[in-house]
Amino acid sequence: MKRASSTDELKLILDDEMGNIVNAEYLELVLTPGFVDKRIYAIYLIETYHYTYHNARNQALVATRPECRDIRYMKYCLKHALDEAGHELMALHDLKKSGYFSIDYKEMKDSDLPKPLMATEILIAYLYRASTTGNPLTRLGYSFWAERIYEYLSPLMAMFGQLGVEKSAMTFLVDHSAIDAEHAVEVDRAINMFAKTPQDWEDIEDCMKTSLRLKAKVMDAVFEEFVKLKKGTSDRYNFLNK
Amino acid sequence: MKRASSTDELKLILDDEMGNIVNAEYLELVLTPGFVDKRIYAIYLIETYHYTYHNARNQALVATRPECRDIRYMKYCLKHALDEAGHELMALHDLKKSGYFSIDYKEMKDSDLPKPLMATEILIAYLYRASTTGNPLTRLGYSFWAERIYEYLSPLMAMFGQLGVEKSAMTFLVDHSAIDAEHAVEVDRAINMFAKTPQDWEDIEDCMKTSLRLKAKVMDAVFEEFVKLKKGTSDRYNFLNK
Amino acid sequence: MKRASSTDELKLILDDEMGNIVNAEYLELVLTPGFVDKRIYAIYLIETYHYTYHNARNQALVATRPECRDIRYMKYCLKHALDEAGHELMALHDLKKSGYFSIDYKEMKDSDLPKPLMATEILIAYLYRASTTGNPLTRLGYSFWAERIYEYLSPLMAMFGQLGVEKSAMTFLVDHSAIDAEHAVEVDRAINMFAKTPQDWEDIEDCMKTSLRLKAKVMDAVFEEFVKLKKGTSDRYNFLNK
Amino acid sequence: MKRASSTDELKLILDDEMGNIVNAEYLELVLTPGFVDKRIYAIYLIETYHYTYHNARNQALVATRPECRDIRYMKYCLKHALDEAGHELMALHDLKKSGYFSIDYKEMKDSDLPKPLMATEILIAYLYRASTTGNPLTRLGYSFWAERIYEYLSPLMAMFGQLGVEKSAMTFLVDHSAIDAEHAVEVDRAINMFAKTPQDWEDIEDCMKTSLRLKAKVMDAVFEEFVKLKKGTSDRYNFLNK
Numbered sequence: 001m002k003r004a005s006s007t008d009e010l011k012l013i014l015d016d017e018m019g020n021i022v023n024a025e026y027l028e029l030v031l032t033p034g035f036v037d038k039r040i041y042a043i044y045l046i047e048t049y050h051y052t053y054h055n056a057r058n059q060a061l062v063a064t065r066p067e068c069r070d071i072r073y074m075k076y077c078l079k080h081a082l083d084e085a086g087h088e089l090m091a092l093h094d095l096k097k098s099g100y101f102s103i104d105y106k107e108m109k110d111s112d113l114p115k116p117l118m119a120t121e122i123l124i125a126y127l128y129r130a131s132t133t134g135n136p137l138t139r140l141g142y143s144f145w146a147e148r149i150y151e152y153l154s155p156l157m158a159m160f161g162q163l164g165v166e167k168s169a170m171t172f173l174v175d176h177s178a179i180d181a182e183h184a185v186e187v188d189r190a191i192n193m194f195a196k197t198p199q200d201w202e203d204i205e206d207c208m209k210t211s212l213r214l215k216a217k218v219m220d221a222v223f224e225e226f227v228k229l230k231k232g233t234s235d236r237y238n239f240l241n242k
Numbered sequence: 243m244k245r246a247s248s249t250d251e252l253k254l255i256l257d258d259e260m261g262n263i264v265n266a267e268y269l270e271l272v273l274t275p276g277f278v279d280k281r282i283y284a285i286y287l288i289e290t291y292h293y294t295y296h297n298a299r300n301q302a303l304v305a306t307r308p309e310c311r312d313i314r315y316m317k318y319c320l321k322h323a324l325d326e327a328g329h330e331l332m333a334l335h336d337l338k339k340s341g342y343f344s345i346d347y348k349e350m351k352d353s354d355l356p357k358p359l360m361a362t363e364i365l366i367a368y369l370y371r372a373s374t375t376g377n378p379l380t381r382l383g384y385s386f387w388a389e390r391i392y393e394y395l396s397p398l399m400a401m402f403g404q405l406g407v408e409k410s411a412m413t414f415l416v417d418h419s420a421i422d423a424e425h426a427v428e429v430d431r432a433i434n435m436f437a438k439t440p441q442d443w444e445d446i447e448d449c450m451k452t453s454l455r456l457k458a459k460v461m462d463a464v465f466e467e468f469v470k471l472k473k474g475t476s477d478r479y480n481f482l483n484k
Numbered sequence: 485m486k487r488a489s490s491t492d493e494l495k496l497i498l499d500d501e502m503g504n505i506v507n508a509e510y511l512e513l514v515l516t517p518g519f520v521d522k523r524i525y526a527i528y529l530i531e532t533y534h535y536t537y538h539n540a541r542n543q544a545l546v547a548t549r550p551e552c553r554d555i556r557y558m559k560y561c562l563k564h565a566l567d568e569a570g571h572e573l574m575a576l577h578d579l580k581k582s583g584y585f586s587i588d589y590k591e592m593k594d595s596d597l598p599k600p601l602m603a604t605e606i607l608i609a610y611l612y613r614a615s616t617t618g619n620p621l622t623r624l625g626y627s628f629w630a631e632r633i634y635e636y637l638s639p640l641m642a643m644f645g646q647l648g649v650e651k652s653a654m655t656f657l658v659d660h661s662a663i664d665a666e667h668a669v670e671v672d673r674a675i676n677m678f679a680k681t682p683q684d685w686e687d688i689e690d691c692m693k694t695s696l697r698l699k700a701k702v703m704d705a706v707f708e709e710f711v712k713l714k715k716g717t718s719d720r721y722n723f724l725n726k
Numbered sequence: 727m728k729r730a731s732s733t734d735e736l737k738l739i740l741d742d743e744m745g746n747i748v749n750a751e752y753l754e755l756v757l758t759p760g761f762v763d764k765r766i767y768a769i770y771l772i773e774t775y776h777y778t779y780h781n782a783r784n785q786a787l788v789a790t791r792p793e794c795r796d797i798r799y800m801k802y803c804l805k806h807a808l809d810e811a812g813h814e815l816m817a818l819h820d821l822k823k824s825g826y827f828s829i830d831y832k833e834m835k836d837s838d839l840p841k842p843l844m845a846t847e848i849l850i851a852y853l854y855r856a857s858t859t860g861n862p863l864t865r866l867g868y869s870f871w872a873e874r875i876y877e878y879l880s881p882l883m884a885m886f887g888q889l890g891v892e893k894s895a896m897t898f899l900v901d902h903s904a905i906d907a908e909h910a911v912e913v914d915r916a917i918n919m920f921a922k923t924p925q926d927w928e929d930i931e932d933c934m935k936t937s938l939r940l941k942a943k944v945m946d947a948v949f950e951e952f953v954k955l956k957k958g959t960s961d962r963y964n965f966l967n968k
Contacts, residue, residue, distance in 0.1 A: 057790040060804060063811075064783040064790070066617070070832075071812040078786060078811060082804040085789075086797040106796075118452050125371035126364055133550070210360050299548040302562060305569075306541040306548070308859070312590075313570040320544060320566040327547075327562060328555040348554075375792070602936050609855035610848055694844050 005201045007144070007188045010208065014145055017209055018152065021216035026223045030159065038163045039240045040226040042100040047222055048172060049091040050116040051123050056085040058131040059139065068136040073194050076186075080143070083183070090172040097169035100240060114236035119221035123214040130207050137200050140191050141207030146215075148184040150177040247443045249386070249430045252450065256387055259451055260394065263458035268465045272401065280405045281482045282468040284342040289464055290414060291333040292358040293365050297388075298327040300373040301381065310378040315436050318428075322385070325425065332414040339411035342482060356478035361463035365456040372449050379442050382433050383449030388457075389425040392418055489685045491628070491672045494692065498629055501693055502636065505700035510707045514643065522647045523724045524710040526584040531706055532656060533575040534600040538608050540569040542615040543623065552620040557678050560670075564627070567667065574656040581653035584724060598720035603705035607698040614691050621684050624675050625691030630699075631667040634660055731927045733870070733914045736934065740871055743935055744878065747942035752949045756885065764889045765966045766952040768826040773948055774898060775817040776842040777849050782811040784857040785865065794862040799920050802912075806869070809909065816898040823895035826966060840962035845947035849940040856933050863926050866917050867933030872941075874910040876903040 004010040029035050062068060063077035095101040103112050116124065130138045157173050167174070195201050228234040229241070246252040271277050304310060305319035337343040345354050358366065372380045399415050409416070437443050470476040471483070488494040513519050546552060547561035579585040587596050600608065614622045641657050651658070679685050712718040713725070730736040755761050786807035789800045821827040829838050842850065856864045883899050893900070921927050954960040955967070 056800070056804070060786045060790050060807070063807070064786045071815065074782070075808060075811050078782070078804055078808040081786070081789070082801060082808060085801050085804060089797065118448070118455075121371070121452065122364060122368055122456070126367045129363070129367035129370055206360070210363065213360075214364070298558070298562070302544045302548050302565070305565070306544050313573065316540070317566060317569050320540070320562055320569060323544070323547070324559060324562040324566060327559050331555065602932070602939075605855070605936065606848060606852055606940070610851045613847070613851035613854055690844070694847065697844075698848070 003198070003202055004205050005198065007191050010144060010191070010201075010205060013205065014148075014208065014212070017212055021213055023216075023220050023223075026220060030223065036163065036223075036226060038098065038165060039229060039237075040222065041160050041163060041165050042095060042098060042240050043222045043225050043229070043237055044160075044219075045091045045095045045098070045100075045172070046113055047117055047120045047218055049088045049095070049113065050120050051127070051218070052084075052088040052091060052172075054124050054127060055087065056081045058127045059084055059143075061128070061131045062136055062139055065132065065136055070194065073136070073190070076190050076194075080183075080186075087172070087175075090175055094169045094172050097171075098165060114239075117218070117221045117225060119214070119217040123211070123218055126210060126214055130211070135200065135203040137191075137194055138203045138207045140187065140194070141204040141209075142211040143183075143187045144191065144204065144208050145212050147187050148181075150181060150184075153177050245440070245444055246447050247440065249433050252386060252433070252443075252447060255447065256390075256450060256454070259454055263455060265458075265462050265465075268462060272465065278405065278465075278468060280340065280407060281471060281479075282464065283402050283405060283407050284337060284340060284482050285464045285467050285471070285479055286402075286461075287333045287337045287340070287342075287414070288355055289359055289362045289460055291330045291337070291355065292362050293369070293460070294330040294333060294414075296366050296369060297329065298323045300369045301326055301385075303370070303373045304378055304381055307374065307378055312436065315378070315432070318432050318436075322425075322428075329414070329417075332417055336411045336414050339413075340407060356481075359460070359463045359467060361456070361459040365453070365460055368452060368456055372453070377442065377445040379433075379436055380445045380449045382429065382436070383446040383451075384453040385425075385429045386433065386446065386450050387454050389429050390423075392420075392423060392426075395419050487682070487686055488689050489682065491675050494628060494675070494685075494689060497689065498632075498692065498696070501696055505697060507700075507704050507707075510704060514707065520647065520707075520710060522582065522649060523713060523721075524706065525644050525647060525649050526579060526582060526724050527706045527709050527713070527721055528703075529575045529579045529582070529584075529656070530597055531601055531604045531702055533572045533579070533597065534604050535607050535611070535702070536568075536572040536575060536656075538611065539571065540565045542611045543568055543627075545612070545615045546620055546623055549616065549620055554678065557620070557674070560674050560678075564667075564670075571656070571659075574659055578653045578656050581655075582649060598723075601702070601705045601709060603698070603701040607695070607702055610694060610698055614695070619684065619687040621675075621678055622687045622691045624671065624678070625688040625693075626695040627667075627671045628675065628688065628692050629696050631671050632665075634662075634665060634668075637661050729924070729928055730931050731924065733917050736870060736917070736927075736931060739931065740874075740934065740938070743938055747939060749942075749946050749949075752946060756949065762889065762949075762952060764824065764891060765955060765963075766948065767886050767889060767891050768821060768824060768966050769948045769951050769955070769963055770886075770945075771817045771821045771824070771826075771898070772839055773843055773846045773944055775814045775821070775839065776846050777853070777944070778814040778817060778898075780850050780853065781813065782807045784853045785810055785869075787854070787857045788862055788865050791858065791862055796920065799862070799916070802916050802920075806909075806912075813898070813901075816901055820895045820898050823897075824891060840965075843944070843947045843951060845940070845943040849937070849944055852936060852940055856937070861926060861929040863917075863920055864929045864933045866913065866920070867930040867935075868937040869909075869913045870917065870930065870934050871938050873913050874907075876907060876910075879903050 002009075004013055059077055060081035063074045063081070068074050068077070089105055092101065092105055101113075127139070127142060130142065153173055153176065157170060157177075160170065160173075161167075191204060195204060225234055225237055229237050232238075244251075246255055301319055302323035305316045305323070310316050310319070331347055334343065334347055343355075369381070369384060372384065395415055395418065399412060399419075402412065402415075403409075433446060437446060467476055467479055471479050474480075486493075488497055543561055544565035547558045547565070552558050552561070573589055576585065576589055585597075611623070611626060614626065637657055637660065641654060641661075644654065644657075645651075675688060679688060709718055709721055713721050716722075728735075730739055785803055788794060789803035789807070794800050794803070815831055818827065818831055827839075853865070853868060856868065879899055879902065883896060883903075886896065886899075887893075917930060921930060951960055951963055955963050958964075
């Protein structure tokens with residue numbers, strides 16, 4: 001297996017992975033007219049809210065570790081954490097705008113939303129571990145794909161649009177298409193600046209692959225939960241059937 | 243979905259899950275005469291070493307949390323951590339006995355073994371998160387199946403035996419068949435003693451399912467890595483081809 | 485400054501430190517007939533409850549650290565944590581027996597006791613830091629004096645006895661005089677077994693001195709708070725004036 | 727004891743504390759012509775380096791806690807951590823400029839400087855604990871005095887100037903006199919914005935007092951270490967006698 005030692009090579013591996021992680025069976029159903037409806041957007045938003053809630057937190061944790069000695073990398077982590085802070089509120093805003101939630105975030109309790117699906121819990125768990133153990137550069141592998149995911153978001157936005165979701169209820173997706181383009185450049189610069197050893201590149205690549213696959217599982221789980229909802233077997237999303 | 247509110251119900255759900263997590267395609271290949279060989283045991287042992295290394299650690303972490311207020315549960319966690327401490331050394335012993343490793347554990351460095359496969363990293367990450375956030379009772383769901391897995395180990399031991407693994411190189415499996423029977427009783431007693439609210443039972447059940455599925459993924463990954471090894475595409479287990 | 489490199493030398497330094505940390509001015513007042521009364525015992529017990537509450541927790545944390553590689557030391561830490569777990573309940577028992585508290589510990593909330601004095605907070609903070617950073621052997625320096633403090637407890641028990649505290653309300657002190665004698669032997673054995681380098685001995689000695697001085701400050705603070713209580717200027721212990 | 731419930735009242739208490747924490751005996755010696763020399767500045771800088779190293783780290787940790795729910799406060803913490811990151815390098819710069827250190831910070835190892843004095847370790851330990859447990863607002867009490875300490879720095883700078891320290895070797899002090907004036911306004915604004923309950927004000931006030939007293943102890947320890955250095959009994963600062 002060829003290992004990346006540049007962001008260009010990392011990008012090639014990312015493209016390859018992106019091709020492999022699509023669940024063809026699910027995709028066909030999603031594209032079958034009438035199979036999915038707007039409720040899948042609500043499920044997507046809630047799971048997105050859950051893992052996004054932790055992004056700034058686990059990013060900041062990298063900066064607090066004794067192993068994080070390079071002051072420039074420490075500052076990069078803190079700045080990036082600051083940039084990410086509160087992005088989960090966009091998912092919440094979109095959920096409200098779509099008519100599925102009405103509580104102000106300042107008053108909201110954890111129990112006001114269904115708890116994360118198993119796949120989402122696993123993604124969150126992995127990101128905390130990747131941020132708090134081993135090579136402090138590891139988490140850059142998550143940022144590498146997460147900040148350029150906008151390149152892959154257009155079809156998703158088009159699909160949600162066809163389900164009747166308004167643009168004004170897509171701030172999370174729209175914002176990440178716009179802002180993250182800039183972030184992607186910063187992440188590339190950071191990787192090229194801080195990754196020095198083959199081990200650094202390997203750890204970043206492994207984190208990219210692992211977090212990407214776990215994110216793909218979250219998308220699968222969103223779809224599966226939607227199917228359960230249709231069948232009436234969802235144990236947490238029935239409140240969407242109002 | 244029916245939720246468990248007793249260890250008997252938890253056991254029924256466990257049986258059901260156990261039936262679902264087997265990868266039929268992989269199982270068929272494993273049972274095909276001549277497809278697998280003793281090297282799969284080495285891969286199994288190394289991945290087992292990796293996650294077992296953390297079992298006592300994440301178990302002890304539960305006891306240190308401010309949310310862990312019941313002194314009896316705190317003591318249970320510490321006692322259980324003490325019982326689990328060093329079990330990874332049995333996997334290491336078996337690896338040596340099988341002729342795949344020769345370094346004394348006191349001298350060994352992390353880099354002396356291939357690092358954990360992605361699936362193993364994910365299991366480890368999840369167990370740390372389950373042990374350090376949310377309901378302190380959560381991790382009992384992992385112990386619930388892990389301590390009674392001995393019921394399911396006989397076929398595995400028989401299979402490894404057929405590959406030529408000696409009994410003396412199966413201390414991890416043998417021990418867990420013997421000792422854990424007693425632990426299983428303790429875990430049941432602990433769950434029945436400490437789980438009080440529906441939320442407690444739900445959190446324990448969720449942890450049981452999640453950790454079991456992640457463990458099944460580890461077993462799948464062991465098999466996949468063995469297939470790569472046969473094909474010559476493994477990036478970390480080639481040292482077994484000596 | 486001569487550095488210890490054996491438990492005998494550590495003991496000599498401890499004796500020396502013990503002589504230095506006594507606040508002569510306070511001691512004279514304590515020994516002045518009629519100056520202190522039984523309420524000082526209540527203050528002592530509550531502050532003791534507070535830091536003792538964390539002893540098993542910070543001890544167990546040592547065992548969970550990646551740097552804690554020696555399996556025998558890991559087991560020592562877990563066993564010692566198990567031994568320490570719940571000792572704070574003896575302080576609570578004594579407080580009840582002395583007539584100053586009436587809530588069952590299972591129902592009690594943090595707010596049912598005055599929060600720790602500044603000196604107690606500082607001791608707790610130091611013990612967590614010593615247990616979670618740097619040399620994993622560090623905390624042995626705390627155990628070294630804490631487990632042999634019984635040698636110094638007789639005068640304290642005699643003094644409290646003269647204030648009218650019954651033996652049955654001194655389980656924390658009595659127990660630590662009895663049980664800890666055995667623990668002291670174990671701690672000595674552990675130090676001699678695990679401390680290998682001059683740095684190990686230095687870290688253990690530093691922790692011994694630091695935690696001992698901070699504990700002495702807790703005793704001073706207990707006295708100062710009692711003086712405030714007499715003067716009517718205590719902001720948290722007025723409830724003892726019933 | 728009157729408790730503060732505004733930053734003005736907090737300021738009055740701070741003034742009062744500042745008056746109480748000065749060690750008159752030490753101050754007299756410091757002001758005695760010829761008693762101290764430039765080496766005390768080196769000791770001051772190294773201890774300052776040590777605790778400052780952790781300021782951005784423990785500040786960022788506040789933002790990562792589950793209890794830190796207010797997104798504005800979370801952002802404040804991350805922004806403040808970013809502002810503080812690397813300030814320890816100013817102390818290192820000044821140490822070099824004064825001729826007491828010559829290693830580039832990128833190559834430097836922990837062992838290149840004497841380890842922190844006991845008093846400095848205790849301050850660091852307290853700040854981590856205050857940042858990671860209890861009320862997430864607590865640490866504001868540290869920022870409250872630390873960011874306005876510039877008001878008290880002039881005499882210190884004058885004293886060091888008289889010992890022959892050049893202005894160019896006082897970037898840490900000069901910078902904190904200049905930049906922190908702005909920070910002090912931000913901290914005041916933050917406290918007034920986020921502190922809502924009497925408990926919030928109490929926790930902030932307690933942290934202010936505790937961290938200030940521990941910082942005063944660091945200053946005392948710097949002086950005591952200088953006296954040891956003069957007497958030839960310092961166990962870690964002899965390298966300054968070159």
